[in-house]
Amino acid sequence: MATKGQVKRKDKRRVVLKTGECQRKNGTYSYRWTDSKGKRYSIYAKTLEELREKEKEIVKAKNDGIKTEARYITVNELFDLWKVLKRGLKNNTFENYQYMYNTFVRNNLGKRRISTLKKSDVKRFYNYLADERGLKSSTIDSIHTVLHQVFEMAVDDNYIRNNPSDNVLKELKQSHIFQIEKKRALTKPEQELLLNFLKRNHTYSHWYPIFAVMIGTGLRVGEVTGLRWSDINLEKGIIDVNHTLVYYCHRQEKAKNGCYFNVNTPKTTASHRQVPMMGFVKEAFLQEKENQDTLGIECKVTIDGYSDFIFINRFGATQHQGTLNKAIRRIIRDCNDEELLKNKDTNILLPPFSCHILRHTFTTRMCEAGINVKVIQDILGHQDISTTLNIYADVTKELKNKEFKGLDEYFKKGNKE
Template sequence: MAQSKRKDKDRIVLRTGEGQRPNGTYEYRWTERGGKRRRVYAKTLEELREKEKDIQKDKCDGIKAEARYKTVNDVYDTWRQLKRGLKDNTFQNYQYMYDMFVRPNFGKLRVSSLKKSDVKRFYNLLADERGLQTSTIDSVHTVFHQVLDLAVDDEYIRMNPSDNVLKELKQSHVFKTEKRRGLTKPEQELLLSFLQRNHTYSHWYPIIAVMVGTGLRVGEVTGLRWCDIDLEEGIIDVNHTLVYYDHRVTEGQKGCYFNINTPKTQAGVRQVPMLDFVKEAFIKEREYQEAMGIQCEITIDGYSDFIFVNRFGHTQNQATLNKAIRRITRDCNDEVLLKKDQNPVLLPHFSCHSLRHTFTTRMCEAGVNVKVIQDALGHADISTTLNIYADVTKELKKDEFAELDWFFKGKKQDNEVPQTP
């Protein structure tokens, strides 16, 4: 005898897996790969069958049923456990960016429900309401995109909804930013001369002069030890970098602390020749510390005898240096403006990293070979040198075009046909 078909309270025949609950709502039950039982609910049979269609489509596309229950935070936690091959400070920064900007709200969304418009809206919120800089949003995107790539690989979603989103937004008015540049030669001369003659800020001259004259990254400069420099030969041996964590909670360490890391890339291990004023800056720093009775009082991962220390004998860090630079810029410009010159040279807003650009700009102006520039800066890929650092200043362009004008005039004279008397 044929088994009677199951029906709901309205006498509508129910399909396999469908059922009506005592309160009148509906459910659909199925078994996923691996034998785990799953179920979804709906207020009406029509709504339930729409969900069934989605489930069947996911099955055909190989999308895991548990994706419906996975949040972005769940996938991130898996990504964090599996991620390898990153420098510790880079990985720590990724975690900070995610925990600060993604986890509290956006990270609670189900990964299977994310659309490209959701990601766009999230990035716009970071820019418009939270006022984040492009570079910060870029860092958030870097880790967020990798998390969603893992969701694709693990068959939770079909495609990464963050693909090309940041690129599109950078082209809009929201993400327009000024191009990075180093100091011009007059600005550089103003900065260094102000530091040399101003009693309040003269103790900052050596470290800033070294950054201007070497192009070292700020962690490479602050991590320099006296044994890393050879004043007789005029050589700086770059073999490690000092990393400052100002917002980390990891492995029992909370707040601010330092670590010693290998350089950013293998090419970062290098020797940089000293310019004369760089050598003089090192000597000036040593004389200042001897006069003030300052000596290094800190050991970090077995490293000590750091060159650039504060009055307490502790190492410098990027945040402190950038704060000092802001004060120096303010007071230097005030001094210039008091002179009431018609076309005064003023210091622009700049940071420690701008001094690395400044050094590169001077090398470009001097016509230094690009391979030498790459080696001095410690770039693993020459395209980085060409794309980021090969911008020339307006002064250099003017000089080059003056040479070009002379070249054309010279050629014209060579091609002139002598007139017969």
């Protein structure tokens, strides 16, 4: 407000201007103000009415505690801050998050100012990743995990009022774009076909021990490939799961450039556990030992102080998940070719599967056997019981449908009699 004797500033229309308002030579308007730290800011508008609407937003943001500089902060700048502050992630997980962000977000949504982002913008971006970039739901899920944490930090630090990514992925997963095909475990006949093929086929018999252990223990891939002879007690039939083997690219560490193995602590506290050996699992370990003795192979690597790994390749190095999945694809191809040569009308063939499906297969066998759900949780190393219950519910639903189908056939038979 102008003091007595002070001339009130007006625009060309003779409208009185408030403190900080100014009409520019080209007829547009500007508003300038200084924050609590003495930093000056400006906004512009074509009309005075539009300018004052923007001023109201600034005042509201100040009253809500929203930082003035939020208008100029980009998503990329917030992500870079999040990287510095983030703690508690495994190295490979952190590296993967950075890779996902830099590859898919930095040159797109990352350039946007955080103050301008709406929920619809995030949803549009996820649709772009699915439609234009062809990303799978699991990849978009990883990107969402990072973005949601970055936006949540922005809310906590008063850059924005609400997290624009809240519930976005959940909503999109309900659309046809994000329908996820459930992981299907191998059936009993498929499991038997796989193990029998590996046992008798000379070309693939050396793969039998590691895949048999996966099917018979439900260990994660990194837990299996990281097993040492000192981690198993053949006499007591116990496997001590106390670490995991990971392979990832150290992109951000200049002194450690490249991709290589590391040994990490288990995925969660629940992942540190003891798993009993079934008979065929114990035999698989003994067969692996015999194979290595026959071929004169021994472990020649030490990773973060760990050595004497059980499952090694012909060079004495640890097995890689990518190598195992490639081997599975060849096994599926040759096993199915063999079965079709025997009987072209066979209805038992190996479906496409990966190492992780073998863990799911073990879980399914436990559910089918009626093992207590808490025991299943402990054996699998699930931190959250809901993870176990979801799998248990799916399996028991399939079993119920199968049993009722048999019951239906029984009633039909009875009616005919």
